[in-house]
Amino acid sequence: MQDTNVHIEKTEILSDNWYTLKKVTFNIRKKDGTEEQQSREAYDRGNGAVILLYSKAAGTVILTRQFRLPTYINGNPTGMMIEACAGLLDNDNPEDCIRRETEEETGYKISHIEKIFEAYMSPGSVTEILHFFIAEYSTEMKITDGGGLDDEGENIEVLELLFEETLKMIDSGEIKDAKTIMLLQYLRLKNVL
Structure with a gap:
């Protein structure tokens, strides 16, 4: 539903090299x-999905580590980020997307997934809505090494970490990715692990 207090006057494409950067001029009615x-x-980079795999039996979660250029140019000395598995929807629905991304990135073929919420991650500048999921995993679900797709330039390390250790990693600053922190805190708040 569009707000009738906003009227878009003009939209300019500033860049469409990787994704689309738009400059929008609009009129807004104030209070x-x-x-x-x-x-x-x-x-506008499209919408995405993210998932946190967890094992109640082992008390562990599956995360990934990969290089993220924006963090590198903003002070992260290695550019490496520890994150939950995620990807852009492209033309898929969120559930199909996250199943595909989970298999490509982590090597796990998951059966049951649970959608927990949706969130705008940076609503002041990015249009993306992120669909958040959790799923229980077991060693029997591991079908490949994961690591991402070479043709997409992915070089992803798969990490199996104790859940309690990941909470300490948030405190120490080793985990700084917002979507990952949100998912780990969700597991903590809901006493999943």
Whole structure:
């Protein structure tokens, strides 16, 4: 549902090299009834899905580690990030996407997944809605080594970590990825592990 207090005047494409960066000029009606014209930039990379695999029996979770250029140029000395498995939807529905990404990145073919919520991750500048999932895994579900797809330039390390250790890694700053922190905190708040 579009808000009738906003009227888009003009949209310009600033870049469509990797994803799409738009400059949008719009009029917005403020609380006092007056209108104001504003311009903002919005980065459209599509919507995505993320999943945290967990094992109640072992008290572990599956995470990944990979290089992330934006973190490197913003002070992360190695550029390496520990994250939950995630990917862009492309043309899939969220559930099909996350099943595919889980197998490609982690090597696990999961059976039952549970969607827990959706969230805008950076609503001031990025259009993406992220669909959050959790799923229980076992060693029998491991069908490949994972690691991502070579043709997508992925070089992903699969990590099996004790859940309690991941909470300490948030405190120490070893885990700084927002989606991963949200999922780990969800497991903690809901007493899943």
